[in-house]
Amino acid sequence: MLEIKGLSKSFGGIHAVSNCSFGLKDYVITGLIGPNGSGKTTLFNLITGSIPPDKGEIYFKGNRIDGLLPYKVAQHGIIRTFQLTRIFPKMTVLENMLLAPLHQTGEILWSLWVKRRRIRDEEKAYREKALGLIETVGLSHLKDQFAENLSYGQQKLLELGRAFMADPKMILLDEPTAGINPSLIRKIMELILKMKESGKVFFIIEHNMGVIIELCDWVFVLDNGEKIAEGKPKEIQNDPRVIEAYWGV
Amino acid sequence: MDLFLHLCVMIIIYIIFAMSLNLEVGYTGLFNFGHVAFFGISAYTSALLSLQQVPFELSLLIALAMAGLWGFLLSIPSLRLRGDYFGIVTLGFGEIIRMVFQNEVWFTKGPMGLPGIPKPILFSYRFATLSQYLLLTLGFAALTFLILRIILRSPFGRVLRAIREDEVAAEALGKNVFFFRIKSFVIGSLFAGLAGTLWGHYTTFISPGDFTLLETILVLLIVVLGGKGTEWGPVLGAFVLIFFQESLRFLRLPAEWTRYLAPLQQMIFGGLLIVLMIFRPEGLLKEKGRGSNAGN
Numbered sequence: 397m398l399e400i401k402g403l404s405k406s407f408g409g410i411h412a413v414s415n416c417s418f419g420l421k422d423y424v425i426t427g428l429i430g431p432n433g434s435g436k437t438t439l440f441n442l443i444t445g446s447i448p449p450d451k452g453e454i455y456f457k458g459n460r461i462d463g464l465l466p467y468k469v470a471q472h473g474i475i476r477t478f479q480l481t482r483i484f485p486k487m488t489v490l491e492n493m494l495l496a497p498l499h500q501t502g503e504i505l506w507s508l509w510v511k512r513r514r515i516r517d518e519e520k521a522y523r524e525k526a527l528g529l530i531e532t533v534g535l536s537h538l539k540d541q542f543a544e545n546l547s548y549g550q551q552k553l554l555e556l557g558r559a560f561m562a563d564p565k566m567i568l569l570d571e572p573t574a575g576i577n578p579s580l581i582r583k584i585m586e587l588i589l590k591m592k593e594s595g596k597v598f599f600i601i602e603h604n605m606g607v608i609i610e611l612c613d614w615v616f617v618l619d620n621g622e623k624i625a626e627g628k629p630k631e632i633q634n635d636p637r638v639i640e641a642y643w644g645v
Numbered sequence: 646m647d648l649f650l651h652l653c654v655m656i657i658i659y660i661i662f663a664m665s666l667n668l669e670v671g672y673t674g675l676f677n678f679g680h681v682a683f684f685g686i687s688a689y690t691s692a693l694l695s696l697q698q699v700p701f702e703l704s705l706l707i708a709l710a711m712a713g714l715w716g717f718l719l720s721i722p723s724l725r726l727r728g729d730y731f732g733i734v735t736l737g738f739g740e741i742i743r744m745v746f747q748n749e750v751w752f753t754k755g756p757m758g759l760p761g762i763p764k765p766i767l768f769s770y771r772f773a774t775l776s777q778y779l780l781l782t783l784g785f786a787a788l789t790f791l792i793l794r795i796i797l798r799s800p801f802g803r804v805l806r807a808i809r810e811d812e813v814a815a816e817a818l819g820k821n822v823f824f825f826r827i828k829s830f831v832i833g834s835l836f837a838g839l840a841g842t843l844w845g846h847y848t849t850f851i852s853p854g855d856f857t858l859l860e861t862i863l864v865l866l867i868v869v870l871g872g873k874g875t876e877w878g879p880v881l882g883a884f885v886l887i888f889f890q891e892s893l894r895f896l897r898l899p900a901e902w903t904r905y906l907a908p909l910q911q912m913i914f915g916g917l918l919i920v921l922m923i924f925r926p927e928g929l930l931k932e933k934g935r936g937s938n939a940g941n
Contacts, residue, residue: 444817446813446817465816465821466813466816466817467816467817467818467819467820467821467822470816470817470818470819471819475817475818475819476817478813478814478817482811482813482814482817483811483814484806484807484810484811484814484815485810485811486806486809486810486874486932487803487806487807487810491803491806494800494803495803495804495807495815495818495820496818498818498819499819500800501800502799502800502801503799503800503801503804503820504801505796505801505828508795508796508799508801509795515799515800519800558818562818562819
């Protein structure tokens with residue numbers, strides 16, 4: 397699925413990611429853990445094209461995607477969420493969702509004049525899908541509210557729903573359960589498991605070990621920009637290198 | 646009566662001008678401080694062509710094409726910049742264009758301006774009187790309103806608003822932010838050009854002094870006052886501000902007061918903007934939450 401070979405990125409003298417090689421095979425949910433500043437988010441930014449790598453290659457389903465602009469990576473079917481949620485504040489919940497589908501006919505200027513029927517049909521189908529997903533994430537009562545009026549947890553749900561709406565091949569989640577209450581964490585985990593049923597593949601950055609153990613099929617551990625371990629969540633939990641990196645003992 | 650008709654024509658021309666800027670500022674989040682350049686480019690293009698006896702239909706099309714072309718050329722380098730820096734580049738462009746009008750005397754007659762621009766003849770109908778001209782501008786304004794409405798209520802318009810809200814998130818959802826911005830900027834320039842053309846043929850005399858930064862600020866004020874990012878905001882804003890501006894000219898004031906009039910007007914505009922930002926930052930009309938209307 398996703399192959400990373402010898403990936404490196406430095407900011408000034410700091411090696412945020414150094415010579416990392418990963419292979420996300422067909423694990424359905426892969427976790428990425430590591431202490432703060434270990435390069436997890438940088439790795440996500442490298443994969444999604446927000447920043448270009450200094451060295452190394454990234455392949456997604458056999459296509460090389462390193463050095464592509466973020467919108468191109470997204471069009472390859474990789475959709476991400478952000479550590480601090482990025483919703484569109486002055487757009488309604490429904491509009492936030494409707495933005496997500498790729499390659500919409502109505503986003504092409506000339507087709508607004510010559511393909512009106514097709515745009516209308518497409519829009520109707522997306523609308524139904526969006527309303528379904530809004531219900532799944534539990535925001536139906538807020539669908540016509542500006543997204544800025546949502547609470548932080550609700551914004552996280554919206555961002556997750558929007559990622560599903562894009563119908564990606566792979567979803568990268570950057571700390572999906574950070575800063576929200578336990579019952580909402582439960583809900584987000586259930587959503588991820590539900591989407592897993594529908595054949596979505598996930599790559600998740602997470603600090604909450606409980607979430608990692610329950611969700612992930614495979615875990616990578618980063619420390620100081622290097623991969624220090626990988627394995628099944630239960631094995632990782634007892635790996636001395638991981639314990640040292642996390643607890644400093 | 647003539648005064649009233651004159652007011653209406655001016656208001657409608659400014660409605661078109663403001664709607665074009667609203668697309669950029671209100672919907673796409675592009676703070677264009679050189680919008681008057683495109684107004685001016687078209688006014689000059691159409692005036693120069695018409696003075697060479699080119700038919701109005703053709704000179705209008707060429708004038709729009711010139712505005713669009715320059716919008717495109719400016720957008721390629723400038724839209725790579727963010728926020729304030731983009732504003733500075735457009736500000737500079739506006740000034741450069743005015744300097745060109747002023748200094749390329751062989752071409753534009755410089756500060757002398759271009760007098761005697763003929764009234765337009767469209768499909769062999771001559772729009773000469775005030776009421777006829779009002780009809781013409783009204784027709785073009787309605788057309789502009791409809792075209793922009795279709796664009797902005799479509800998924801295309803939705804992407805523009807998303808870019809205004811958060812370009813990083815829009816890009817992460819597979820939208821080519823740079824291209825969408827260029828398209829928005831070119832369409833905005835085109836309609837500014839339409840307003841400029843109509844204005845030139847209306848006043849029948851244009852000179853570089855008509856295309857200063859103040860003009861951009863006036864439309865910007867119209868957009869902000871009316872309510873940026875709303876369909877009717879520019880219409881309402883233009884009514885209020887142009888009515889105020891043009892009616893000041895016809896006030897009967899003692900002669901020694903008139904020299905204070907222009908600066909006073911600027912002060913009132915400035916004050917108005919400050920009051921607005923404090924009490925109603927979203928403008929007279931407010932952007933409402935609503936779904937896409939493409940399905941209805």
